[in-house]
Amino acid sequence: MKTYKLYSCLMKALLFLGILFSIIGCGKSQDPIGEDDMYYFRAKINGKAVNFAHTALFDGGGNDDRWELIYISGYISPYDPSKPIEQDPHVIGFDFQNEGGTFRQGTYTQKGGAGNGLDDSRPESYSIDMEYLIQTSNGTVQYDTGDLEDLTIQILELSKTGGIKGTFKGTLTHMRNPSDRMVVTEGEFYLPYKKLVHPYK
Numbered sequence: 513m514k515t516y517k518l519y520s521c522l523m524k525a526l527l528f529l530g531i532l533f534s535i536i537g538c539g540k541s542q543d544p545i546g547e548d549d550m551y552y553f554r555a556k557i558n559g560k561a562v563n564f565a566h567t568a569l570f571d572g573g574g575n576d577d578r579w580e581l582i583y584i585s586g587y588i589s590p591y592d593p594s595k596p597i598e599q600d601p602h603v604i605g606f607d608f609q610n611e612g613g614t615f616r617q618g619t620y621t622q623k624g625g626a627g628n629g630l631d632d633s634r635p636e637s638y639s640i641d642m643e644y645l646i647q648t649s650n651g652t653v654q655y656d657t658g659d660l661e662d663l664t665i666q667i668l669e670l671s672k673t674g675g676i677k678g679t680f681k682g683t684l685t686h687m688r689n690p691s692d693r694m695v696v697t698e699g700e701f702y703l704p705y706k707k708l709v710h711p712y713k
Contacts, residue, residue, distance in 0.1 A: 551709045553586045555680065555699035564604050567591045567711045570676050570703035572608070579615040579670060582608035584701060591711070600647040606665065606680070610638040617670060622663040622682070629661060640665055644684050644694060655684035655694055675704040 553564040564586030574580025585605035592599075608615055610625075613635030620640050623629040627637030642663050646653040657663045663682035670676050680699035686692035703709060 548710050551675075551702050551704060553584070553701040553703060553709070556697045557694050559695075559697075562588055564588055564701075565710050566601065568701075568703055568709040569706075570701075571706055574610075574614065578613070579608075580610050580613065582606070582615055582670075582676070584676065584703065586709075596649075597647050598649040603645050605643050605645075607641045607643075608638065608665075609640075610635070613638065615667060615670065617667050619664065619666045621665075622657055622661040642680070642682055642684065642696070654687045655692075656687055657682050658685050658687070659690075660685055669702075672705045675702065677702040 548565075551565060551568070553568045555562055555564070566587040566589055568584075568586035570582075570584050572579060572582035583606065585603060587601040587603050589601040591601060608620070609631045611631055612633055615638070620638065621629075622640055625631075625636060625638040626634045627639070629639055631637050631639040640663060642657050642665075644655040646655075660683050663680070665678060665680045667676065667678045669678070678701055680696065680701070682696050684694040684696060
């Protein structure tokens with residue numbers, strides 16, 4: 513269930529980005545933020561440094577100005593909406609859910625909270641997930657934290673004015689081949705709220 517919800521969130525975000533680029537695509541020479549270089553989204557995957565700060569996005573919110581849902585995503589290289597989908601760069605995404613509660617500064621694990629990793633009606637329960645998607649001509653190749661439940665995310669800063677800052681680590685597993693894994697280490701992010709970072713580079 514958690515995997516399906518995150519996959520749906522990622523697909524909705526990718527659709528949103530495609531529509532957005534179709535609207536503003538004529539302005540590729542402009543940087544809509546102007547301060548992109550101060551932000552980052554990066555990690556090591558199986559020991560190799562990867563930069564996800566391409567078309568990176570932090571979004572979320574909730575009732576009564578709470579952080580019931582947080583979503584973070586980014587590509588490993590510049591995204592060009594004019595190219596076929598199988599040429600899309602790889603994308604990573606996080607999904608935080610705490611219905612009825614709120615996320616704050618702190619450390620969250622995939623089996624944490626009152627629900628042991630499941631978000632139910634209790635404010636003390638929450639769920640987090642991480643996913644990595646690769647587009648091919650035969651469909652989407654999906655890696656997920658899944659049954660390993662090896663994911664730790666630390667939120668250091670969180671606000672609509674200051675954005676989100678934190679660290680992450682975990683293990684991603686190929687959805688159809690459990691022996692194919694990505695070990696994610698030294699992950700860190702700092703992104704503004706509802707603003708695309710490096711949409712064209």
